[in-house]
Amino acid sequence: MKDKKLQLLPSTAKILAELGENIKLARLRRKLSAEQVAERANISRPTLHSIEKGLPGVAMGSYAQVLFVLNLEKDLLKVAADDLLGRKLQDAKLTVKERAPRK
16 A cells, blocks of 8 residues: 655645744753653654654654643643634534534
């Protein structure tokens, strides 16, 4: 089976790159080396480097481990916390199906 390469929209790739840069800056502000964070997060240094570059192939769990080491894991709870579109749909009383339709 041929592996498919993950392709992102440029705007999404830019967001991931900014997230990686924010993680790197948080590490540097704490004066932690890449080796220390990688060891504490139980990931390899190349994986940490990929996270800090915002590469899309890194598992979400690795991001969570690094955020935990930096004491920022609760920031994950902010993702989609204020779902404006979803609330507007809910307020308009539009029915939202539990599952997407089959093709």
